[in-house]
Amino acid sequence: MPSRLRSRPPIVLLTDFGYRDHYAGVMRGVIAKIAPAASVLDITHGVPPQSIMAGALTLRESWRYFPDGTIFVAVVDPGVGTARAPIAVDTRARARFVGPDNGLLWLAANEAEIKTIVRLTSPRYRLPAVSNTFHGRDIFAPTGAHLWLGARLTNFGPRVETIERIDLGAPARTARSLRGQIVYVDGFGNLVSNIDRASVARLKASFPALGLWVTIEGSAPMKILDAYADAPKGAPLATFGSFDLLEVAVRDADAARRFKAAVGSPVMVAAHPS
Amino acid sequence: MPSRLRSRPPIVLLTDFGYRDHYAGVMRGVIAKIAPAASVLDITHGVPPQSIMAGALTLRESWRYFPDGTIFVAVVDPGVGTARAPIAVDTRARARFVGPDNGLLWLAANEAEIKTIVRLTSPRYRLPAVSNTFHGRDIFAPTGAHLWLGARLTNFGPRVETIERIDLGAPARTARSLRGQIVYVDGFGNLVSNIDRASVARLKASFPALGLWVTIEGSAPMKILDAYADAPKGAPLATFGSFDLLEVAVRDADAARRFKAAVGSPVMVAAHPS
Amino acid sequence: MPSRLRSRPPIVLLTDFGYRDHYAGVMRGVIAKIAPAASVLDITHGVPPQSIMAGALTLRESWRYFPDGTIFVAVVDPGVGTARAPIAVDTRARARFVGPDNGLLWLAANEAEIKTIVRLTSPRYRLPAVSNTFHGRDIFAPTGAHLWLGARLTNFGPRVETIERIDLGAPARTARSLRGQIVYVDGFGNLVSNIDRASVARLKASFPALGLWVTIEGSAPMKILDAYADAPKGAPLATFGSFDLLEVAVRDADAARRFKAAVGSPVMVAAHPS
Numbered sequence: 001m002p003s004r005l006r007s008r009p010p011i012v013l014l015t016d017f018g019y020r021d022h023y024a025g026v027m028r029g030v031i032a033k034i035a036p037a038a039s040v041l042d043i044t045h046g047v048p049p050q051s052i053m054a055g056a057l058t059l060r061e062s063w064r065y066f067p068d069g070t071i072f073v074a075v076v077d078p079g080v081g082t083a084r085a086p087i088a089v090d091t092r093a094r095a096r097f098v099g100p101d102n103g104l105l106w107l108a109a110n111e112a113e114i115k116t117i118v119r120l121t122s123p124r125y126r127l128p129a130v131s132n133t134f135h136g137r138d139i140f141a142p143t144g145a146h147l148w149l150g151a152r153l154t155n156f157g158p159r160v161e162t163i164e165r166i167d168l169g170a171p172a173r174t175a176r177s178l179r180g181q182i183v184y185v186d187g188f189g190n191l192v193s194n195i196d197r198a199s200v201a202r203l204k205a206s207f208p209a210l211g212l213w214v215t216i217e218g219s220a221p222m223k224i225l226d227a228y229a230d231a232p233k234g235a236p237l238a239t240f241g242s243f244d245l246l247e248v249a250v251r252d253a254d255a256a257r258r259f260k261a262a263v264g265s266p267v268m269v270a271a272h273p274s
Numbered sequence: 275m276p277s278r279l280r281s282r283p284p285i286v287l288l289t290d291f292g293y294r295d296h297y298a299g300v301m302r303g304v305i306a307k308i309a310p311a312a313s314v315l316d317i318t319h320g321v322p323p324q325s326i327m328a329g330a331l332t333l334r335e336s337w338r339y340f341p342d343g344t345i346f347v348a349v350v351d352p353g354v355g356t357a358r359a360p361i362a363v364d365t366r367a368r369a370r371f372v373g374p375d376n377g378l379l380w381l382a383a384n385e386a387e388i389k390t391i392v393r394l395t396s397p398r399y400r401l402p403a404v405s406n407t408f409h410g411r412d413i414f415a416p417t418g419a420h421l422w423l424g425a426r427l428t429n430f431g432p433r434v435e436t437i438e439r440i441d442l443g444a445p446a447r448t449a450r451s452l453r454g455q456i457v458y459v460d461g462f463g464n465l466v467s468n469i470d471r472a473s474v475a476r477l478k479a480s481f482p483a484l485g486l487w488v489t490i491e492g493s494a495p496m497k498i499l500d501a502y503a504d505a506p507k508g509a510p511l512a513t514f515g516s517f518d519l520l521e522v523a524v525r526d527a528d529a530a531r532r533f534k535a536a537v538g539s540p541v542m543v544a545a546h547p548s
Numbered sequence: 549m550p551s552r553l554r555s556r557p558p559i560v561l562l563t564d565f566g567y568r569d570h571y572a573g574v575m576r577g578v579i580a581k582i583a584p585a586a587s588v589l590d591i592t593h594g595v596p597p598q599s600i601m602a603g604a605l606t607l608r609e610s611w612r613y614f615p616d617g618t619i620f621v622a623v624v625d626p627g628v629g630t631a632r633a634p635i636a637v638d639t640r641a642r643a644r645f646v647g648p649d650n651g652l653l654w655l656a657a658n659e660a661e662i663k664t665i666v667r668l669t670s671p672r673y674r675l676p677a678v679s680n681t682f683h684g685r686d687i688f689a690p691t692g693a694h695l696w697l698g699a700r701l702t703n704f705g706p707r708v709e710t711i712e713r714i715d716l717g718a719p720a721r722t723a724r725s726l727r728g729q730i731v732y733v734d735g736f737g738n739l740v741s742n743i744d745r746a747s748v749a750r751l752k753a754s755f756p757a758l759g760l761w762v763t764i765e766g767s768a769p770m771k772i773l774d775a776y777a778d779a780p781k782g783a784p785l786a787t788f789g790s791f792d793l794l795e796v797a798v799r800d801a802d803a804a805r806r807f808k809a810a811v812g813s814p815v816m817v818a819a820h821p822s
Binding site: 039059067229239241251252 | 568
């Protein structure tokens with residue numbers, strides 16, 4: 001087997017199409033028809049419907065774990081069929097990103113350092129008929145497959161200079177506290193905030209004699225622990241989870257349900273005597 | 275790598291086994307054991323449990339996007355273990371379909387133009403022990419794998435002449451309206467009806483001076499738009515979606531929930547002054 | 549294509565990571581980066597969150613349907629980041645199992661006959677940074693990939709003699725009855741008990757003139773049928789399902805909902821005149 005082929009990076013899908021319908025499956029079919037030798041992997045198709053921020057965060061947390069040169073096809077696309085452009089992005093890290101220009105690609109592509117952005121206009125790399133409701137099938141999957149086959153990015157359409165951005169928001173610092181908000185809720189009910197490790201470290205450095213306490217939606221103050229299982233069963237805790245952002249969890253249970261918290265819920269880290 | 279192998283079409287799965295249990299995974303295992311080089315793709319395992327119509331529609335909407343010669347193994351099988359036959363179907367479009375003879379295969383196989391139907395009786399192409407509850411594992415997955423390896427369809431059992439049919443029902447035309455019903459609800463809550471584009475075009479042609487208005491479950495009349503995003507956020511609309519059937523949606527929201535509508539809900543398209 | 553590569557068994561994943569987040573996808577990425585030619589299959593990522601027993605049962609019901617030599621990477625890991633060891637197990641049946649030592653691997657590995665157990669300590673076969681929250685990504689996926697590439701099990705860390713066990717519990721026999729409990733509820737709502745076929749056969753043999761009747765949560769007594777569809781539509785029944793354990797189902801409906809039953813619900817089989 002020629003290692004040339006085998007060492008080719010995969011096409012990786014991330015969508016909000018869910019697992020009930022055939023939409024994600026049809027994208028796999030379209031790719032298999034154009035590039036039968038391509039390996040196609042899923043990050044997930046379970047992004048909350050039309051939640052661009054959740055998709056953008058998920059893509060940012062995932063891309064660097066995939067092989068060098070991977071082609072990511074991401075579709076969370078409430079504006080399908082309107083003026084929002086379909087784009088493809090090449091990066092200095094050699095990851096390529098294909099999807100709608102609505103902010104979905106920004107967090108990952110920015111981290112991978114954007115080199116080239118192209119608007120997908122060439123009819124050559126689309127299905128013959130393009131619907132107004134399913135560009136995942138008609139534009140994005142074919143684009144990923146043709147990129148995989150070696151088509152040059154700049155053949156897909158004109159270069160553009162900017163990409164739509166999306167922003168987690170920075171936590172606000174007061175004298176003795178950080179105020180942020182929940183930006184992602186995972187399937188275990190863990191509540192991921194926009195409070196990063198460096199901000200927490202700076203707060204701690206300002207008050208070395210004090211403890212740091214986390215509160216959410218009127219909860220009792222929680223310590224920041226190293227692992228979920230450092231809390232007793234059923235107890236709430238804060239930790240830096242796999243996103244490397246401060247998250248609120250409940251040991252062996254669902255924190256979103258416990259605290260009736262959701263994306264947007266405010267979270268505070270405050271320095272107090274322990 | 276011999277292109278002979280690489281260019282072989284995939285085996286494609288569609289079931290109602292869901293994503294909680296091991297049932298779909300075990301089918302993949304059975305195939306990997308018999309045909310380790312086969313590429314296995316999923317359309318979905320999330321067909322609503324035991325909903326033959328939803329499975330049949332999903333298969334019809336998917337099959338033509340997969341490579342020429344694909345082997346589809348479809349299992350929505352409330353009658354497993356009873357007299358309903360396990361079958362395999364070859365078609366003029368070269369797609370092959372394997373599954374229970376309960377209507378599930380009809381819509382897709384009919385579109386692909388049925389050539390040969392075989393009842394799966396040969397013990398050679400089954401697992402050694404066949405249960406009464408899991409023919410996906412014991413009969414259908416092995417059949418797909420052996421077909422992929424090149425076994426001839428007619429070796430699997432006796433030819434049969436007919437296949438169980440299933441029917442979306444045609445919309446009813448009155449003087450100024452079409453009356454149909456919801457036949458599929460997708461994971462976004464979009465409500466797909468059995469009203470096709472041609473019937474709507476004929477109604478429009480009869481009343482060129484009038485507008486067409488869609489209603490469902492006592493909703494206000496909706497226009498037929500080109501794309502979801504042509505409606506304001508949160509507003510209901512009708513459009514021809516990816517099924518190319520009239521569907522009722524709500525921009526960035528869940529129409530099934532909004533209208534308390536489900537499979538079977540009546541839908542009407544009527545010609546009125548705009 | 550060298551059959552040496554093609555005949556290599558797959559890496560097979562089973563987790564409770566769900567389908568909403570990127571966790572399972574990131575594991576696939578990590579494996580693709582280390583072992584790009586490995587075929588990776590999913591049993592499921594839908595094990596009920598942190599339910600070690602459900603994961604253990606699912607793995608036991610699945611492993612034997614996969615190719616000889618398959619590497620199973622299983623992660624249901626409420627104790628991640630604590631003292632519970634990460635392990636890999638080789639078996640006489642040639643299946644290998646990788647995961648946390650919390651009972652998850654026991655039922656399958658025991659059935660496959662444990663040969664060697666190793667504690668995963670070598671930094672060489674982990675990601676460079678190991679978090680306290682996501683060993684699926686940082687330890688278990690890399691271990692599976694390196695095993696696939698041919699690394700020897702004993703290079704991963706020191707041998708250990710025992711593995712954490714988990715137990716379905718045996719049904720209790722009284723003079724005329726067997727009392728067990730529900731140990732798994734599948735996605736169709738079928739209620740799988742810990743009552744095995746041999747125990748039921750012994751009860752029947754003691755009372756050849758009597759019928760056997762199954763009850764759960766105050767239900768009317770049910771007969772043990774051969775197939776779901778031997779009951780009328782909507783009627784409850786008992787049968788030996790694909791687990792080969794006694795299960796309670798409702799024809800074309802959800803038994804868990806009908807009987808308000810769950811894992812732990814008591815089930816009885818009693819000999820009575822029919």
